[in-house]
Amino acid sequence: MQRRRVGSVLGGLALGTALPGQAQLPKLARVGVLSSFAPSPSRPTTVRSWAAFRAELRSLGWSEGRNLVIEARFSEGQPERDPPLAAELVASGVDVIVAGGSQATHAVRRATTSIPIVMHGVSHAVESGFVATLARPGGNVTGVTNQLNDLQAKHLELLLAIVPDFSRVGVLWSPNNSGSALAFADMQATAAKRGLVLRSLPVDSPSALTGALAEAQTEKLQALHVHPTAAISSGYRQIVEWATTQRVATISGFEGFTRAGFLLSYGPEPVDDWRKAAGFVDRILRGAKPAELPVQQPTKFNFFINRGTADAIGLTIPADLLLAAELID
Numbered sequence: 001m002q003r004r005r006v007g008s009v010l011g012g013l014a015l016g017t018a019l020p021g022q023a024q025l026p027k028l029a030r031v032g033v034l035s036s037f038a039p040s041p042s043r044p045t046t047v048r049s050w051a052a053f054r055a056e057l058r059s060l061g062w063s064e065g066r067n068l069v070i071e072a073r074f075s076e077g078q079p080e081r082d083p084p085l086a087a088e089l090v091a092s093g094v095d096v097i098v099a100g101g102s103q104a105t106h107a108v109r110r111a112t113t114s115i116p117i118v119m120h121g122v123s124h125a126v127e128s129g130f131v132a133t134l135a136r137p138g139g140n141v142t143g144v145t146n147q148l149n150d151l152q153a154k155h156l157e158l159l160l161a162i163v164p165d166f167s168r169v170g171v172l173w174s175p176n177n178s179g180s181a182l183a184f185a186d187m188q189a190t191a192a193k194r195g196l197v198l199r200s201l202p203v204d205s206p207s208a209l210t211g212a213l214a215e216a217q218t219e220k221l222q223a224l225h226v227h228p229t230a231a232i233s234s235g236y237r238q239i240v241e242w243a244t245t246q247r248v249a250t251i252s253g254f255e256g257f258t259r260a261g262f263l264l265s266y267g268p269e270p271v272d273d274w275r276k277a278a279g280f281v282d283r284i285l286r287g288a289k290p291a292e293l294p295v296q297q298p299t300k301f302n303f304f305i306n307r308g309t310a311d312a313i314g315l316t317i318p319a320d321l322l323l324a325a326e327l328i329d
Contacts, residue, residue, distance in 0.1 A: 027067065028067055028068070028069065029062065029067060029068050029069070029095055029096075029285045030068075030069045030071060030092070030093060030094040030095050031057075031068065031069070031070050031071070031094060031095065031096055031097075031098065031281055031285075032070075032071045032072075032073075032089035032090075032092065032094035032096070032097040032098065032115075033070060033071070033072040033073070033097070033098045033100075034072075034073050034074075034075075034082065034085055034086055034089060034097065034098070034099050034100065034104045034107065034108055035072070035073075035074055035075075035098075035099075035100035035101075035104065036074065036075055036076070036077060036079075036100060036101055036104070036230035036233065037074055037076060037077065037230075037233070037234075038072075038074040038076070043256070044256065044259070045254075045255070045256035045259075045270055045271070048271050049270060049271050049273075049274040050274070052271045052272075052274050052275045052278075053098075053274040053275065053277065053278050054070075054278075056274075056275045056278035056279065057278045057281065057282065060278070060279070060282040061282075062282065062285075071089060071092055071094055073085040073086075073088060073089060075104070075230060076234070077206055077230050077231060077233060077234025077235075078205070078206070078230070078231075078234075079103040079104075079174075079176065079177070079204075079205075079229075079230045079231055080205075082103050082104050082106075082107035083107045083110065083111070085107070086099075086104070086107040086108040086110070086111040086112075087111050089108070089111075090108075090111045090112045090115060094115065095115070095116075095284075095285060096115065096116045096117070096118060096281055096284050096285060097112070097115055097116070097117050097118070098117075098118045098119075098120070098143075098277050098281060099117055099118070099119050099120075099143075100119075100120055100121045101121045101122065101177070101179075101229070101230060102121075102122050102123070102124075102128055102177050102178045102179035102180070102229075103174075103176065103177050103178075103229070103230060104230075105117065105119040105122055105128075105130055105141070106128070106178065109130065109140075109141060112140070113139075113140055114140060115140065116140050116141075116142075116284045116289075116290045117140055117141045117142075117143070117290065118141075118142060118143040118144075118277050118280040118281055118284070118290075119141055119142070119143035119144065119145075120143050120144040120146075120273040120274065120276070120277045121144075121146055121270065121273055122143070122144070122145050122146065122179055123145065123146055123147065123148040123149040123179040123180075123182070123183055124149050124178065124179045124182040124183070125143075125145045125295055127178075127182050128178040128179060128182070129178075131295055134294060134295040134297070135294050135295075136291070136292070136294070137290060137291055137292075137293065137294070137295060138291050139290070139291055140290050140291070141290060142280060142290040142291075142293040142294070142295055143276075143277060143280055143295060143296070144273045144276045144277055144280075144295065144296045144297075144298075145295055145296070145297055145298075146253070146267065146268050146270075146273060146298060147268065147297055147298055148179075148183065148228075148253040148267055148268075149179070149182065149183050149186060151253055151266060151267055151301070152183060152186055152187050152190055152225070153190050154266055155225055155251050155253070155264075155266060156169070156187075156190060156191065156194060156196065156225075158251060158264055158266060158321070159223050159225075159249060159251060159264075160194070161318060161321060162249065162263075162264070162315060162317060162318065162321065163222050163223055163249050163315065165222075166196070166222055166223065167195075167196055167197055167222070168196070168197045168199070168219065168220065168221045168222050168223075169191065169196055169197070169198055169199070169221060169222065169223045169224070169225055170198075170199040170200075170201045170215075170216045170219065170221040170223070170224050170225070171184055171187055171198060171199070171200060171201060171224075171225045171226075171227070172201045172203055172209075172212060172224055172225070172226045172227060172232050172239070173200070173201070173202060173203070173227045173229070173232075174202070174203055174204050174227060174229040174230075174231050174232060175202050175204055176204045177204075177227075177229045177230075177231075179229075180227045180229050183227060184200070184227075187225065199215070199216070199219050199221060201213075201215060201216055201224075203229075203231050203232050203235075204231055205231050206231055206234045206235050208231070209231075209232065209235040209238055209239070210238070213238070213239070213242045216242075216246075216248070217242075217246060221248060222248065222249065223248060223249040223250070223251065224239070224243060224248055224249070224250045224251070225251055225252070226239060226250060226251070226252040226254075226257065226262070227252070228252055228253060228254040228257065233254075236256075236257055236260055236262075237260065237261075239257075239262075240260055240261035240262065240309075243261075243262075243263075243313070244261065244309065244312050244313060247312075247313040247314055248313065249263045249264070249313065249315065250262040250263050250264070250309075251263060251264040251265065251266070252264075252265050252267070253265060253266060253267030253268070254267060254270065255267065255269065255270065255302055255304055256270070258304040258305070258306050258328060259304070259306075259328055261306060261308075261309055262306060262309065263305070263306055263309045263310060263313070263315070264303075264304065264305055264306075265302075265303070265304045266301060266302070266303045266304075267301055267302065268298035268300065268301055268302070269298075269300065269302055272298065272300075273298075276296050280293060280296075302326065303324055303325045303326065304325060304326050304327075304328055305317055305321065305322065305325040305326075305327055305328065306327075306328040306329075307327055307328065307329050308328070308329050
């Protein structure tokens with residue numbers, strides 16, 4: 001099995017030195033991470049996220065090579081790899097595991113009921129069974145929710161404001177991802193209330209994306225609402241190329257997609273999720289119980305428009321939206 005390990009010697013506090021007012025650090029902490037994609041220049045958000053995660057840990061007194069070891073595993077867009085990778089992390093004896101996304105969180109949760117888990121990149125934390133409530137998680141899981149489940153109505157409003165005579169939208173979603181499945185059900189109800197035709201385009205593996213896009217073309221859809229699951233994210237370039245050729249609007253909650261060529265995104269900053277996850281790791285390593293650490297929610301949502309994509313697919317963006325958005329050329 002392929003594995004990637006993240007580790008480097010960085011400046012920081014001396015071994016075991018406590019920050020003022022904080023508990024003594026363990027002599028050596030082992031942090032596991034299970035995420036969809038390794039940091040790569042082809043995915044700039046992953047690079048910024050990892051940098052933020054490690055920088056936050058350093059600021060809290062954790063220095064790789066001195067009092068911290070990070071064991072990282074990446075499924076590389078193949079969620080079926082999550083369970084064996086989760087089991088590998090558990091067997092390695094880590095003190096806490098950071099899980100990125102619903103499928104990784106499910107895999108780690110099934111692998112251990114005792115090791116603390118810090119989730120992030122998750123929408124329906126309660127409905128997926130990760131925590132009892134956001135305020136009092138009650139088990140070995142806590143972390144950060146991205147609230148993308150609450151933003152779908154906003155996504156449809158943006159499409160209605162931009163796409164002329166908008167009536168037909170497809171949803172690229174992953175049935176095996178609990179957050180995506182719950183979000184799709186919510187979107188069906190929201191679209192029906194607005195009199196929109198919604199088409200299901202399920203993608204649970206990268207190989208399924210081509211067929212989903214072919215169906216979208218047959219259905220003559222005017223827009224795609226794209227869930228940023230691992231299976232779908234692995235083919236973001238294919239989605240951009242197809243949508244540009246077919247002159248179809250694209251929207252997601254993920255800023256990185258818009259920077260890569262999607263038309264719109266509205267959602268939280270994913271880098272903040274990683275930074276907040278580091279804060280949870282720090283508190284747990286100092287003795288806090290995940291059951292008693294409230295799940296954090298985003299406090300800021302970013303709106304991006306790719307003007308180059310708008311020009312390429314022949315759409316004129318209303319002036320009020322141009323003023324409200326961060327523009328990408």
